[in-house]
Amino acid sequence: MKSTFSVITLFISLFSAITLIGQTRESVKIIFPTTGNCAICEIRIEDAVNTMAGIEFVNWNYLNDITEVIYDGSKTDVFQIMHTIANVGHDTEWYPAPDSAYNLLIGSCCEYERVMDYTNVQEGYLSLMGIWVTTEEHLKDEANISIFPTIGNGLFNINIDNYQHQTQIGVSVYSMAGQQVYTQNLKPGNENQIDLSSLKSGQYFLFVLNGKTVISKSKLIKL
Numbered sequence: 001m002k003s004t005f006s007v008i009t010l011f012i013s014l015f016s017a018i019t020l021i022g023q024t025r026e027s028v029k030i031i032f033p034t035t036g037n038c039a040i041c042e043i044r045i046e047d048a049v050n051t052m053a054g055i056e057f058v059n060w061n062y063l064n065d066i067t068e069v070i071y072d073g074s075k076t077d078v079f080q081i082m083h084t085i086a087n088v089g090h091d092t093e094w095y096p097a098p099d100s101a102y103n104l105l106i107g108s109c110c111e112y113e114r115v116m117d118y119t120n121v122q123e124g125y126l127s128l129m130g131i132w133v134t135t136e137e138h139l140k141d142e143a144n145i146s147i148f149p150t151i152g153n154g155l156f157n158i159n160i161d162n163y164q165h166q167t168q169i170g171v172s173v174y175s176m177a178g179q180q181v182y183t184q185n186l187k188p189g190n191e192n193q194i195d196l197s198s199l200k201s202g203q204y205f206l207f208v209l210n211g212k213t214v215i216s217k218s219k220l221i222k223l
Contacts, residue, residue: 026072028070030126032067032078032126032129033093035115036065036090040108045058054073058070069081078133089102089110096118145159145161146159147220150219150221154197154222158194159190168185169208171186174204175204182196204221204222
């Protein structure tokens with residue numbers, strides 16, 4: 001049985017990770033799990049991706065169920081690429097194929113075993129590359145967010161000033177391995193505090209989100 005892969009944009013170069021955010025006509029390379037079964041699957045996956053704007057190279061390896069794509073980051077992103085593949089019937093790391101698309105493969109040599117586990121999938125984390133990715137839709141000019149301290153025993157303050165949107169804002173904290181370990185709703189102003197005292201000592205990534213859009217990112221050290 002093929003390996004099961006369990007796993008929201010491109011940031012963290014400031015913190016010794018690969019940064020892909022805000023690519024402007026620059027080639028971006030990504031690799032991610034994609035399930036399939038045969039050479040016809042390869043043609044279907046690669047043809048679907050090649051119809052997209054900005055694609056420079058795509059290859060699906062049926063031996064290890066991995067898709068490699070090089071694309072122009074100013075024209076598309078990994079979210080759209082994975083959705084496109086899923087929509088033609090193939091489960092990807094973040095998005096399963098709709099049943100209506102997968103059912104078209106049943107009874108053919110393309111019928112693959114659906115082994116992807118989406119229970120704890122972290123959309124935005126590319127497990128094979130060990131990096132986080134996202135579209136750059138930051139509200140830089142609309143919200144002033146500060147987080148302090150960034151090194152502490154567990155209590156961290158989050159101030160949100162000049163926030164004009166109605167969407168619920170929240171915070172998510174992830175381990176360095178991409179596992180979500182904490183989440184909480186926030187409110188505009190200086191009265192937000194999160195308690196990470198129950199977490200193990202180490203480094204964590206903290207994201208403030210407007211809905212699903214990341215509007216602030218920080219690296220925390222829990223002592």
